Amino acid sequence: MSDRFIVLSGCSGGGKSTLLEELSRRGHATVEEPGRRIVQEELAKDGTALPWLDLAAFARRAIAMALADREAMRDQPGLVFFDRGWIDAASALEAETGEPVLAALAARHRYNACVFLTPPWPEIYRSDLERRxxxxxxxAEYERLERTYPALGYETVILPKVSVAxxxxxMLARL
Incomplete structure (x- = not known):
């Protein structure tokens, strides 16, 4: 199962969601970023599990959501592309609290060994209501993830700064 699960991670605002839309348009199964979905839910109900209010609560919710996403895609045939995953959230939680969650989850919930990283791209980076x-x-987040994935045994591939197509x-050629 894990070989079919491809993680798209990297710099916030680096074009992950746009790339995921392109992969979906091409007929691949995709899973939206847990963090964006949580922020939308929390803002809608005046919640506090937001990265700028309570990063630890936000990260715990993102881990749970990412693990649920993996389970929901278990029987989906073909490649499944994830906009981030539990590793991104667990890395944030460890950085914030020191709680050792990465190692505990790493052996049981693997993704494809090849993880694609969107590099920092200031020309396309934008803050918005959900990315404050x-x-x-x-x-800083990118640099942390750039260290985290290889430490867990993943090969990281930096995506070129080219058009979405x-x-x-x-990505598809690399896989």
Missing amino acids: HGFEAAL ERADF
């Missing part, structure tokens, strides 16, 4: 952090915070072609 600045580019410097996005860069070319990025999708690059």
Whole structure:
């Protein structure tokens, strides 16, 4: 199952969601980023599990949602592309609290060994209602993820800064 599960991670605002839309348009199964969905839910109900209010609560919810997403896609045939995954959230939780969650989950919930990272791309980075952090915070997150995935035994592939269609072609050719 895990070989079919492809993670798209990397710098916040680096074009992951747009690339996921392209992969979906091409007929691949995709899963939206847990963080965006949580932020939308929390804002709609005046909740506090938001990265700028309670990062630990947000990360715990994102881990749970990402694990549920994996389970929901269990019987989906073919490749499944995830906009982030539990590793991104667990890495944030460990950085925030020191709680050792990565190692505990890593052996049981693997993704494909090849993880694609969107590099920092200031020319396309935008803050919005759901992404309130600045580019410097996005860069720090990217650097943390750039270390985390290889430490868990994943090969990271940096996506080129090219058109969305070319990025999708690059990913699919690499797989």
